[in-house]
Amino acid sequence: MMEAAIVIFSAVFVNNILLARYLGNCPFCGVSKSLSSAWGMGIAVIFVITIATATTWIIHHFILDPLHLSYLQTIVFILVIATLVQLVEFFLQKNAVALYQSLGIYLPLITTNCAVLGVAILAIKNNYGFIMSVFFAAASAFGFLLALLCMAGIRQRLETVILPRPFRGTAITLIIAGIMALAFYGFSGMDATLSSLVHH
Amino acid sequence: MKTAFIDFTRGLWEQIPPFRLVLGLCPTLAVTSSVTGGVGMGIATTFVLVCSNVLISLLRPVIHPKVRIAVYIVIIATFVVFVEMAMQAWAYPVYQLLGIFIPLIVVNCIIFGRAEAFASKNNVLRSFADGLGMGLGFTLSLAVIGLFRELLGSGAIAGKAVFGPSFLPCTLMAKAPGAFITIGCFLAIMNGIDLRKRGIK
Numbered sequence: 001m002m003e004a005a006i007v008i009f010s011a012v013f014v015n016n017i018l019l020a021r022y023l024g025n026c027p028f029c030g031v032s033k034s035l036s037s038a039w040g041m042g043i044a045v046i047f048v049i050t051i052a053t054a055t056t057w058i059i060h061h062f063i064l065d066p067l068h069l070s071y072l073q074t075i076v077f078i079l080v081i082a083t084l085v086q087l088v089e090f091f092l093q094k095n096a097v098a099l100y101q102s103l104g105i106y107l108p109l110i111t112t113n114c115a116v117l118g119v120a121i122l123a124i125k126n127n128y129g130f131i132m133s134v135f136f137a138a139a140s141a142f143g144f145l146l147a148l149l150c151m152a153g154i155r156q157r158l159e160t161v162i163l164p165r166p167f168r169g170t171a172i173t174l175i176i177a178g179i180m181a182l183a184f185y186g187f188s189g190m191d192a193t194l195s196s197l198v199h200h
Numbered sequence: 201m202k203t204a205f206i207d208f209t210r211g212l213w214e215q216i217p218p219f220r221l222v223l224g225l226c227p228t229l230a231v232t233s234s235v236t237g238g239v240g241m242g243i244a245t246t247f248v249l250v251c252s253n254v255l256i257s258l259l260r261p262v263i264h265p266k267v268r269i270a271v272y273i274v275i276i277a278t279f280v281v282f283v284e285m286a287m288q289a290w291a292y293p294v295y296q297l298l299g300i301f302i303p304l305i306v307v308n309c310i311i312f313g314r315a316e317a318f319a320s321k322n323n324v325l326r327s328f329a330d331g332l333g334m335g336l337g338f339t340l341s342l343a344v345i346g347l348f349r350e351l352l353g354s355g356a357i358a359g360k361a362v363f364g365p366s367f368l369p370c371t372l373m374a375k376a377p378g379a380f381i382t383i384g385c386f387l388a389i390m391n392g393i394d395l396r397k398r399g400i401k
Contacts, residue, residue, distance in 0.1 A: 026223070074277055082269075114226050114308075164388075166388040166395060170387055171387040174383050185375065
């Protein structure tokens with residue numbers, strides 16, 4: 001139980017997927033212009049990352065590993081994720097029209113969001129069990145939502161400020177991300193401290 | 201031949217990724233804490249970009265437009281697996297340095313973007329030139345960012361200390377905050393040059 005809590009804390013704050021692991025920066029710069037689109041993208045990412053990590057975990061441990069095909073991991077995982085995103089899209093279109101209308105435009109973008117493939121590979125690399133992988137994936141995606149919302153809030157305020165021309169757009173977004181990363185850097189090492197406290 | 205040369209040079213300055221063509225930020229942020237990482241990533245990406253551009257251009261007549269995205273993903277992923285295995289065999293230290301960012305070349309938007317925007321519409325020679333130009337431009341950008349961050353972050357160039365023992369490195373430059381701020385500033389400088397050229401202050 002404690003172990004799961006540490007994995008979750010670590011994934012959200014210490015190793016925040018956007019600000020410490022550098023994954024998923026394209027949507028971070030692209031859809032952080034308004035809070036409403038940040039919510040949409042964030043929820044869609046939580047949904048897809050959790051399902052994708054659960055599926056790829058099963059495929060890795062029950063198909064690729066027993067058949068010694070681990071070297072095909074990359075190609076299999078990306079295909080699974082692309083198919084899964086399509087399936088989720090069809091499913092939402094049929095059964096949850098309201099949700100589809102709010103998330104619909106973000107779903108196709110998620111296939112090339114490196115956070116999805118990144119978390120799936122990290123869950124395998126870290127040797128997590130199935131339950132732990134799901135916790136890790138959901139927490140990482142929640143960290144993504146958190147950072148995305150912070151950035152969207154800041155950028156909305158920034159609209160009223162007159163910036164020097166060269167800094168407008170992605171440049172200032174990256175610099176703000178750097179300052180946010182500095183804040184999150186304060187958490188570094190906390191997961192190791194916590195787990196050593198638990199074990200003693 | 202001449203058009204191919206123009207396609208080649210376009211990636212080196214006019215549309216140099218990731219500055220003019222703002223794609224592929226994740227690997228740029230992640231691997232540029234040292235020159236070695238930046239150059240290694242650049243070369244791996246160039247290989248995948250050139251091969252996928254050539255193959256997609258060759259297969260243009262047989263790929264049905266409706267399934268093209270899936271076909272592109274399979275082609276790109278295949279070459280990424282090649283690179284992954286080659287680096288494991290012949291460049292293991294770089295492989296360890298780059299970590300999960302080697303399999304993540306699959307989702308690098310530059311490769312996908314060039315396949316969709318260029319290779320699917322042009323002949324093999326031009327696609328090859330475009331892939332090579334874009335890849336080398338990307339390598340160059342990563343090398344420059346890596347040089348800057350490694351120099352300030354650990355006082356070294358490609359692992360060799362240059363400032364002597366009294367130098368106190370600004371460790372933050374080699375970590376995440378330094379990555380974001382450096383690339384943000386580089387981007388602003390490139391925008392500034394561009395604006396000045398067009399006469400806007």
